[in-house]
Amino acid sequence: MSPSMSGLAVLVTMFALLAAGTPIAFTMGFVAVAALVLSEGWSAIGGVSETFFAGLANFGMVSIPMFILMGAAVASSPAGKDLYEALDRWLYRVPGGMVLSNIGACALFAALSGSSPATCAAIGKMGIPEMTKRGYPDSLAAGSIAAGGTLGILIPPSVTMIVYGIATETSIGRLFLAGLIPGLMLTALFMVWALFDCWRRGLGLSDVTRRYSLAERLEKLPRVLPFLIIVALILFVLYGGVATPSEAAGTGALICLVLVAVIYRMWKAGPMVAIFRDTIREAVMIMLILGAAELFAFALSSLFITQTVADGIASLEVNRWVLLIVINIFLLVAGFFLPPVAIILMTAPILMPILDSAGFDPYWFAVMLTINMEIGLITPPVGLNLYVINGIAPQISLRDILVGSMPFVGMMVLGMLLLAVFPQIALFLPELVMGPAI
Amino acid sequence: MTGMSAVLRILDGLARLSGILAMLLLASATVVVTQMVIWRYFLGASTVWQTEYVIFSTTAAMMLGAPYVLALKGHVGVDLLVERAGDGMRRVLALISGLASLFFVGALAWSGAHFLFEATMKGWTTDTIWALPLWIPFWPVPFAFALMGLQLVMQMVLAVFPELAATEGAS
Amino acid sequence: EVLKASHQFPGGKGDARDEMVQMIAKEVADAGVDLEIRVYPGESLYKAREQWSAVTSGQLDMTSFPLDYAAGRVPQFSVTLMPGLVRNHERAQRLNDSPFMEEIYRLIEESGALVLSDAWLAGGFVSKKNCITAPDSISGQVTRAAGPAFEQMLVGAGASIASMPSSEIYTGMQTGVLDAANTSSGSMVSYRLFEQAKCLTAPGENALWFMYEPVLISKKKFERLSEEQQQALRDAGQKAEDWFAEQAAGLDSKMIEEFEKAGVEIATMSPEDYDAWLAIAKETSYKTFAEEVDGGQQLIDQALAVE
Ligand code: NA
Ligand code: NA
Numbered sequence: 001m002s003p004s005m006s007g008l009a010v011l012v013t014m015f016a017l018l019a020a021g022t023p024i025a026f027t028m029g030f031v032a033v034a035a036l037v038l039s040e041g042w043s044a045i046g047g048v049s050e051t052f053f054a055g056l057a058n059f060g061m062v063s064i065p066m067f068i069l070m071g072a073a074v075a076s077s078p079a080g081k082d083l084y085e086a087l088d089r090w091l092y093r094v095p096g097g098m099v100l101s102n103i104g105a106c107a108l109f110a111a112l113s114g115s116s117p118a119t120c121a122a123i124g125k126m127g128i129p130e131m132t133k134r135g136y137p138d139s140l141a142a143g144s145i146a147a148g149g150t151l152g153i154l155i156p157p158s159v160t161m162i163v164y165g166i167a168t169e170t171s172i173g174r175l176f177l178a179g180l181i182p183g184l185m186l187t188a189l190f191m192v193w194a195l196f197d198c199w200r201r202g203l204g205l206s207d208v209t210r211r212y213s214l215a216e217r218l219e220k221l222p223r224v225l226p227f228l229i230i231v232a233l234i235l236f237v238l239y240g241g242v243a244t245p246s247e248a249a250g251t252g253a254l255i256c257l258v259l260v261a262v263i264y265r266m267w268k269a270g271p272m273v274a275i276f277r278d279t280i281r282e283a284v285m286i287m288l289i290l291g292a293a294e295l296f297a298f299a300l301s302s303l304f305i306t307q308t309v310a311d312g313i314a315s316l317e318v319n320r321w322v323l324l325i326v327i328n329i330f331l332l333v334a335g336f337f338l339p340p341v342a343i344i345l346m347t348a349p350i351l352m353p354i355l356d357s358a359g360f361d362p363y364w365f366a367v368m369l370t371i372n373m374e375i376g377l378i379t380p381p382v383g384l385n386l387y388v389i390n391g392i393a394p395q396i397s398l399r400d401i402l403v404g405s406m407p408f409v410g411m412m413v414l415g416m417l418l419l420a421v422f423p424q425i426a427l428f429l430p431e432l433v434m435g436p437a438i
Numbered sequence: 439m440t441g442m443s444a445v446l447r448i449l450d451g452l453a454r455l456s457g458i459l460a461m462l463l464l465a466s467a468t469v470v471v472t473q474m475v476i477w478r479y480f481l482g483a484s485t486v487w488q489t490e491y492v493i494f495s496t497t498a499a500m501m502l503g504a505p506y507v508l509a510l511k512g513h514v515g516v517d518l519l520v521e522r523a524g525d526g527m528r529r530v531l532a533l534i535s536g537l538a539s540l541f542f543v544g545a546l547a548w549s550g551a552h553f554l555f556e557a558t559m560k561g562w563t564t565d566t567i568w569a570l571p572l573w574i575p576f577w578p579v580p581f582a583f584a585l586m587g588l589q590l591v592m593q594m595v596l597a598v599f600p601e602l603a604a605t606e607g608a609s
Numbered sequence: 610e611v612l613k614a615s616h617q618f619p620g621g622k623g624d625a626r627d628e629m630v631q632m633i634a635k636e637v638a639d640a641g642v643d644l645e646i647r648v649y650p651g652e653s654l655y656k657a658r659e660q661w662s663a664v665t666s667g668q669l670d671m672t673s674f675p676l677d678y679a680a681g682r683v684p685q686f687s688v689t690l691m692p693g694l695v696r697n698h699e700r701a702q703r704l705n706d707s708p709f710m711e712e713i714y715r716l717i718e719e720s721g722a723l724v725l726s727d728a729w730l731a732g733g734f735v736s737k738k739n740c741i742t743a744p745d746s747i748s749g750q751v752t753r754a755a756g757p758a759f760e761q762m763l764v765g766a767g768a769s770i771a772s773m774p775s776s777e778i779y780t781g782m783q784t785g786v787l788d789a790a791n792t793s794s795g796s797m798v799s800y801r802l803f804e805q806a807k808c809l810t811a812p813g814e815n816a817l818w819f820m821y822e823p824v825l826i827s828k829k830k831f832e833r834l835s836e837e838q839q840q841a842l843r844d845a846g847q848k849a850e851d852w853f854a855e856q857a858a859g860l861d862s863k864m865i866e867e868f869e870k871a872g873v874e875i876a877t878m879s880p881e882d883y884d885a886w887l888a889i890a891k892e893t894s895y896k897t898f899a900e901e902v903d904g905g906q907q908l909i910d911q912a913l914a915v916e
Contacts, residue, residue, distance in 0.1 A: 052546060250470075
């Protein structure tokens with residue numbers, strides 16, 4: 001079979017199995033192993049466990065569960081609630097102030113969590129009920145949290161950036177820095193929309209039943225301190241010459257566990273087990289997909305599919321901006337169905353040489369890719385954040401969540417356009433801190 | 439208690455045990471990595487075995503966690519079509535996805551067992567100063583995937599013959 | 610017939626090891642023996658360290674492979690990244706025809722692979738603090754070494770070891786996690802360590818760091834090929850080996866050029882520095898190797914016996 005024919009067979013089998021409800025990790029694993037067996041005989045199975053194991057057993061990969069643990073520790077504590085309350089006392093007189101508080105809390109929480117579903121769950125658990133209680137429509141409450149949660153993978157640390165760094169051999173520390181300003185930009189864009197939407201509907205002022213004095217506003221601020229301390233500590237570990245990003249993940253996780261235990265008195269076995277259970281649940285799901293994607297990439301390369309597709313695209317010799325638009329559409333569509341890590345691992349070997357020859361900066365592209373992935377997280381059929389919202393606020397219909405998320409998707413597209421026109425939004429900070437890229 | 443529910447209980451117990459081990463390994467990795475950073479940054483001491491420990495204990499945690507997450511139905515997939523399908527169709531889809539999953543999981547379990555045997559017999563080690571025997575970090579691979587294989591078989595049986603679970607429950 | 614050749618180095622960018630494999634592929638194609646070699650560069654098929662079991666089991670046909678990576682499987686291979694065993698490129702040539710290499714070839718063949726081309730790559734030290742020459746010049750610096758044998762010697766010289774993949778060296782030095790590193794000339798340039806280093810210790814006449822990175826072919830596969838195909842592969846392998854031997858010293862000067870351009874100070878080790886390191890190596894890495902590996906002492910003696 002020619003590489004393009006086998007490529008088509010792989011694609012069809014994958015869609016069929018996904019449609020039958022097969023978990024993504026098992027789908028990719030099945031397609032990979034079956035393709036290898038068909039092309040090279042049963043002896044090909046002998047090597048799959050080593051490929052799978054080698055794909056996961058490296059220092060970059062193991063930082064993923066660590067960053068997830070870090071987020072899970074803080075998410076299990078009332079820190080998110082404190083954060084959100086403290087913000088609310090300052091923003092309550094702005095139309096939609098409560099929505100703004102939630103988006104802001106998501107952005108701050110994202111600085112401690114490498115994953116979007118975790119960010120979503122941590123802030124949404126109290127954010128959504130509070131918003132609906134004060135009369136905000138379900139769609140806006142759910143949509144703002146779904147979108148705010150996606151900041152988890154753009155504002156560092158970020159699991160998808162780590163995977164991208166490993167797949168493309170780019171610096172993870174640099175990728176983190178590249179995501180920071182675009183992350184803040186998206187936060188601002190989200191807030192602008194929320195502000196406009198609430199003002200348009202006349203929301204968020206009638207419910208102000210009491211006013212907060214300056215003393216009351218300051219009173220809650222110390223509760224935000226633990227957050228800021230952790231963020232500062234981790235930034236110090238990361239960029240102060242103490243540890244590499246991978247090491248910072250583990251150290252950060254332990255710092256968070258200890259602070260949460262001390263400040264919120266959560267040192268009992270129960271809460272600790274719950275933190276680890278949540279971590280294992282999310283991390284294993286991601287890592288199994290990563291391991292299977294490793295096999296998948298191996299099979300595609302072995303059958304020469306990757307190389308054929310890459311050569312095919314490269315030989316089109318299209319305008320670089322057309323190329324970028326095509327790639328973005330492709331990523332968006334892939335994002336509808338697959339979680340970010342799987343997409344990055346599957347497409348990086350194909351996309352990187354093409355982008356390289358078209359002269360796009362890999363760090364800038366990482367940010368574009370991440371925003372694409374963020375959109376995927378809040379669009380059906382596979383939108384992890386949608387599932388999370390559905391889990392924490394079952395009374396809100398999926399339709400409402402989607403309607404609420406759409407304007408924020410628009411903001412993300414706007415963000416991507418800004419980045420395409422002004423790449424410095426992403427590249428300025430890494431160049432300032434770490435010098436020109438290698 | 440009948441055979442069916444006994445098997446279910448044993449598999450569940452094993453998955454849970456595996457999950458607890460995974461949590462402990464992950465916790466130990468965070469402690470070791472922090473120790474390494476402190477040793478090196480504050481004491482300027484050599485850190486030789488720690489990186490390897492962190493890599494292998496975390497990888498082992500992810501492997502051992504996999505059956506546990508499977509028991510919790512935590513491996514994410516696309517349920518759109520399945521949720522709309524009728525009863526009969528649902529069984530067919532469950533069978534298809536179960537068999538595909540089983541093929542992959544079985545291949546890894548078999549390949550892993552083979553690799554484990556070779557590594558143990560030939561005394562392979564990691565290629566670092568620590569020279570850890572390779573079977574120590576590797577055993578969770580065949581173990582976890584074999585266990586998941588059994589879990590998948592049970593899930594398929596119950597999906598195709600839901601009445602089995604019902605009668606079990608009654609007895 | 611298609612053979613798959615895998616390696617970890619960047620493809621088509623002038624890396625000498627990639628060029629060796631490409632050269633073999635081209636020569637074999639030109640020989641017209643109905644044999645095509647498909648090259649998978651830059652870990653696009655197997656991960657660097659996985660290549661050994663793949664090529665020895667017959668899953669993979671060919672690889673350009675740093676042999677020390679397989680030291681976990683064949684402990685004797687540590688000797689191919691042992692400090693001070695090679696010293697310079699001329700001596701590397703003489704080593705290739707010695708009983709020492711006979712033994713290495715035998716071990717490779719016993720595991721299921723054959724050597725098509727020999728290649729010894731030199732390397733050096735970079736530091737953010739000072740030039741690494743005599744052993745005491747590295748004392749107290751956090752260093753990343755390339756393998757256990759070097760780590761043992763560096764600890765013996767009073768350095769602190771941080772183990773991390775070579776891809777993290779740059780960030781490590783940049784953030785200050787690392788003071789110094791010890792790696793191949795090729796990695797020095799491709800990871801742009803000249804942007805971080807204050808001083809480079811180039812290989813020169815007294816290089817501590819040499820690594821054996823031969824082009825291997827699966828024995829199983831090789832024996833299944835026809836007589837003409839085998840001969841075409843052997844000829845191509847020899848040609849690539851000769852080409853590399855001519856290039857080897859040039860790789861070092863290319864590295865020096867890059868570092869000089871970046872304003873990095875360049876040093877080399879004097880014979881006295883070299884002997885002082887060797888004395889430490891004998892007490893640390895050589896000793897451990899001799900004690901823990903079957904025939905270890907003999908391998909070291911054989912290598913040192915070469916003029
Ligand atoms: Na984040
Ligand atoms: Na989606």
